[in-house]
Amino acid sequence: MRGLPALASVAGAILLWEIYVRLSGISPLVLPAPSRVIEQMGVNRALLWENTLPTLSATLTGFAFSVSIAFALSVALDFLPKLRRALFPIFVVSQTLPLVAIAPLAVLWFGFGLTPKILLVALVTFFPMLVALVDGYESTDPEIETLMRSMGASRWKVFRAARFPSAMPYFFAGLRISITYAVVAAIFSEYVGARAGLGIVILNAKNSFRPDLMLAAVVVSSTLTLVLFGVSALLQRALLRWREAGQTR
Amino acid sequence: MxxxxxxxxxxxxxxxxxxxxxxxxxxxxxxxxxxxxxxxxxxxxxxxxxxxxxxxxxxxxxxxxxxxFAFMPQRDALMPWRRIIDNVILGLEVQGVPRAEARARALPLFAEFGLEGFEQRYPAELSGGMRQRAALLRTVIQAxxxxxxxxxxxxxxxxxxxxxxxxxxxxxxxxxxxxxxxxxxxxxxxxxxxxxxxxxxxxxxxxxxxxxxxxxxxxxxxxxxxxxxxxxxxxxxxxxxxxxxx
Known part of the structure; x- marks a missing residue:
């Protein structure tokens, strides 16, 4: 099996951690053993589950919002290069804003509800998605475009039949990366102000000196990220079947 | 000229x-x-x-x-995401012929171009010569x-x-x-x-x-x-x- 070395190295690291905690007798208030983290996940499963749902919904709503805007804008930018030159610097600047500063401001302006979370997730994921799409359109084989123009195809037809499909592999590469950023952004925006969510679990556990519960929430959020990553990979395989064509021949 | x-x-x-x-x-x-x-x-x-x-x-x-003119470029310029049949009808599609009709027009020509049985394959699954024949079929079918x-x-x-x-x-x-x-x-x-x-x-x-x-x-x-x-x-x-x- 191909995943075996990866599984073995992860299991080995966890085992070393467990052995270290047992032998050193370090306090669980400083470094809890993996077995204790797992135990806490069991004990607090209701709490963790309840708080995973708000995080998941903030992630997915924010991400869907971001991808829709990025897509609509990418089409506009592809047809209007001038607009691209005008707007791109703004998008680049948006990527330089530190989340640590923007997140509390977003909560201050938009309250403890879903809005600031959607905005923060979108802020973090919008630019990578836009760049993936714009670069993807540019990757179109120029011979295919020449061919289509020789057939008398309109600019829009060339976009739909050639540029858009050419961008799909780029789009999915961007999707897989961005979805992992999205979870982190959602948790962070909860951390600075929310009523529920994994970010809140982490915050409360920190305030009550419970590193075991913090780590339990971290395991849940990592699992969530991995699941979303896996779903995007499956989606890509289902929609871009042609990319596997010819590889087995 | x-x-x-x-x-x-x-x-x-x-x-x-x-x-x-x-x-x-x-x-x-x-x-x-x-x-x-x-x-x-x-x-x-x-x-x-x-x-x-x-x-x-x-x-x-x-x-x-x-x-x-119907143009056939140097490299075949087949779209890797389209099956051969849909690559072949690209020109007809641009002319506004409905896909089903375009396919029906193209299918009988596949044998003549040595592409029979490869209609539903992707370009990456074909040899260089076959790809070139598909490109030529895409060219002449535009009439x-x-x-x-x-x-x-x-x-x-x-x-x-x-x-x-x-x-x-x-x-x-x-x-x-x-x-x-x-x-x-x-x-x-x-x-x-x-x-x-x-x-x-x-x-x-x-x-x-x-x-x-x-x-x-x-x-x-x-x-x-x-x-x-x-x-x-x-x-x-x-x-x-x-x-x-x-």
């Missing part, structure tokens, strides 16, 4: 090119690399307008509406008056190329598509053409026009001496244009 000249930026690409193609005729353009052959095609497909001279079809100025072939076999290995040339000669003898072929393969030009124009190096002029009279089919049998001599002549003319004598 009458006295056409093109200057791109600072470079004069075409100096003074006049040529014509008759109905059902196979005409080749031979030229050294960088002689502006691709520019010639861009003129014909309407991607570029001539700076001097005129391009006529049946005596009237050529309309740039993509209705006159344009003139087929423009831009070094269609240049990217193939020698054996596949020889195979494809024989096959193309067969198909052409059956269908008599009016064809304009650009190539720098002298043998290919002599084997396939009714007439050959030779271009000078940049800025391009027509330096020679020859009629090939050898009987068809020419491939698969030894070429008559006359055609061999012609091949030698053309090669020497071309070599003189590269500035390096053998």
């Amino acid at each position: 009458r006295n056409v000249g093109v200057t791109l930026g600072e470079t004069a690409v075409l100096d003074d090119v006049s040529l014509h193609v008759g109905q059902g005729e196979f005409v080749s353009i031979l030229g050294p690399s960088g002689a502006g052959k691709s520019t010639l095609f861009r003129l014909l497909t309407g991607a570029l307008a001539p700076d001097r001279g005129e391009i006529l079809r049946d005596g009237a100025p050529l309309k740039r509406d993509g209705q006159t 344009r008056p003139i087929q423009l072939l831009d070094e269609p076999f240049g990217a193939l290995d020698a054996l596949t190329r020889a195979q494809m040339q024989r096959w193309l000669e067969d198909r052409w003898r059956a269908a008599r598509w009016t064809t304009l072929l650009v190539t720098h393969d002298v043998r290919e030009a002599v084997a396939l053409s009714d007439r050959i124009y030779v271009l000078s190096r940049r800025p391009a002029r027509v330096i020679s026009e020859v009629v090939v009279r050898a009987p068809r089919p020419r491939l698969g049998a030894p070429l008559p001496d006359e055609a061999r001599a012609l091949e030698e002549d053309l090669l020497n003319t071309l070599l003189s244009q590269t500035g390096e004598r053998p």
Whole structure:
């Protein structure tokens, strides 16, 4: 099996951690053993589950919002290069804003509800998605475009039949990366102000000196990220079947 | 094409090119690399307008509406995300023919083009020769008056190329598509053409026009001496244009 070395190295690291905690007798208030983290996940499963749902919904709503805007804008930018030159610097600047500063401001302006979370997730994921799409359109084989123009195809037809499909592999590469950023952004925006969510679990556990519960929430959020990553990979395989064509021949 | 000249930026690409193609005729353009052959095609497909001279079809100025030429680019330019059948009907689709009808029109031609059974495959699953035949089918199915072939076999290995040339000669003898072929393969030009124009190096002029009279089919049998001599002549003319004598 191909995943075996990866599984073995992860299991080995966890085992070393467990052995270290047992032998050193370090306090669980400083470094809890993996077995204790797992135990806490069991004990607090209701709490963790309840708080995973708000995080998941903030992630997915924010991400869907971001991808829709990025897509609509990418089409506009592809047809209007001038607009691209005008707007791109703004998008680049948006990527330089530190989340640590923007997140509390977003909560201050938009309250403890879903809005600031959607905005923060979108802020973090919008630019990578836009760049993936714009670069993807540019990757179109120029011979295919020449061919289509020789057939008398309109600019829009060339976009739909050639540029858009050419961008799909780029789009999915961007999707897989961005979805992992999205979870982190959602948790962070909860951390600075929310009523529920994994970010809140982490915050409360920190305030009550419970590193075991913090780590339990971290395991849940990592699992969530991995699941979303896996779903995007499956989606890509289902929609871009042609990319596997010819590889087995 | 009458006295056409093109200057791109600072470079004069075409100096003074006049040529014509008759109905059902196979005409080749031979030229050294960088002689502006691709520019010639861009003129014909309407991607570029001539700076001097005129391009006529049946005596009237050529309309740039993509209705006159069906173009086959150097590399096959098949879309990797489309199945072969949907690649083949691309031109019909652009013309506004509904997909189902376009497919129905294309399917009966697959056997003739040696692609039977590969309709639903993706381009990556086909050999170089098959991809090139699919590209040619995509070209002729558009039913344009003139087929423009831009070094269609240049990217193939020698054996596949020889195979494809024989096959193309067969198909052409059956269908008599009016064809304009650009190539720098002298043998290919002599084997396939009714007439050959030779271009000078940049800025391009027509330096020679020859009629090939050898009987068809020419491939698969030894070429008559006359055609061999012609091949030698053309090669020497071309070599003189590269500035390096053998």
